[in-house]
Amino acid sequence: MGAEVYHRGPYPQYSRYVDSRVNKIKGKWKSGINKDLTIKRLQRRSFMKKKVEDYIYELEQLIELADQEKDKYLFQDPAYEIMDEIEELGNAFDFVEPIFLLVERSPDIDFGGPGPFGSFLEKFYRNGYEDILVKSLQRKPKKYTIFLLERLCNDESNPKREEYCTLLDSLKK
Known part of the structure; x- marks a missing residue:
């Protein structure tokens, strides 16, 4: 040439x-x-x-492994690294709903308090995260999503706090 x-x-x-x-x-x-x-x-x-589905699949595999081995750290430790990768992408908010859907279909493992998911999701607090959490709770409440709702109720400056606390009370019955 x-x-x-x-x-x-x-x-x-x-x-x-x-x-x-x-x-x-x-x-x-x-x-x-x-x-x-x-x-x-x-x-x-x-x-x-890498697509949203690829990351979700990776996380799903980690959840299954942690559930089988009864070791929460088999999920939590690598999940922090994956969530860091996701944060570096320009479309991180696109992962909020798929993560909730993943939690809904997953076994009740210890996701952490707040853990890799909570730390990531709460970065979108007051930017749409709360509405997606409420929809998830309406579809299929899980221990972890109820825990995230409790954290919303703890924020006394949140204008929707009363609404969240009412939902929390109805879920605990």
């Missing part, structure tokens, strides 16, 4: 520059090092392409 392939438009003076860059790249290519860097770059790209 010559420099003429890289030449764009009516600027032939840049062809020599491109040709010299191509030769420098060819001369600096070291198969072991550059191959490793390429693999790392591709791994980063695949990390970026």
Whole structure:
């Protein structure tokens, strides 16, 4: 592949520059090092392409393992790392409802207090998290979601506190 392939438009003076860059790249290519860097770059790209479902599936596997082995830390420790990854994504709020759905269909393991989920979810407090929590409780109340509702009731400055406490009372009956 010559420099003429890289030449764009009516600027032939840049062809020599491109040709010299191509030769420098060819001369600096070291198969072991550059191959490793390429693999790392591709791994980063695949990390970026990970979907909500992929993360939820990973978390679901951890929950199953923790339930089978009766060891909450088999879920909690790796889940903190996964939640940190999710927070770095630009669409972290998109994970709020899928996490509640995951809790609803999961066995009642010790998710922590508040644990990796609670720490993540409560970052969206007063930004839509509460409504999604209430919907989850209306669909299928779980020990963990009731615990999160209790935390909402503890906030005396919350304008919906009374509504949350009424819901909590009805769930505890």
